[in-house]
Amino acid sequence: xxxxxxxxxxxxxxxxxxxxxxxxxxxxxxxxxxxxxxxxxxxxxxxxxxxxxxxxxxxxxxxxxxxxxxxxxxxxxxxxxxxxxxxxxxxxxxxxxxxxxxxxxxxxxxxxxxx
Numbered sequence: 001x002x003x004x005x006x007x008x009x010x011x012x013x014x015x016x017x018x019x020x021x022x023x024x025x026x027x028x029x030x031x032x033x034x035x036x037x038x039x040x041x042x043x044x045x046x047x048x049x050x051x052x053x054x055x056x057x058x059x060x061x062x063x064x065x066x067x068x069x070x071x072x073x074x075x076x077x078x079x080x081x082x083x084x085x086x087x088x089x090x091x092x093x094x095x096x097x098x099x100x101x102x103x104x105x106x107x108x109x110x111x112x113x114x115x
Contacts, residue, residue: 015102021095023049023061035102061098064088068095074105081105 009016015032019025025044033042039052050058064071070087083103089096 014104015100017100018089018097019049019100020097021065023065023097025049025052026097032102061086064098 009029012029013031015035016027016029017025017032017036018027025047028036028042028045033044036044036052040047044052049061053061060071063069064086068088070085072083072085075082075084081104083105084100085103086098086100089099
């Protein structure tokens with residue numbers, strides 16, 4: 001199957017950021033650029049993730065890069081909740097860095113059990 005040239009990520013309604021194995025930001029979709037506009041928005045591409053985060057976040061990022069693992073949590077700020085999912089990405093089967101997806105959550109999120 002040939003790879004698609006359809007760029008669904010750019011307008012995806014969640015913030016998606018991508019860094020390489022050294023923590024350099026290599027891509028932001030539109031929502032991520034808007035989300036981080038106070039820090040430079042799209043101009044963050046080419047800069048270090050470590051300059052954007054305080055400790056202990058940088059310690060967590062270093063661990064995720066080293067161990068090639070995922071991290072998921074919910075953050076609450078100004079009464080709004082967001083789901084943050086950081087996960088490794090791969091290019092041609094080789095570890096290539098981390099992705100971060102931030103999804104704004106509605107006030108109530110139902111849990112659906114499927115046993």
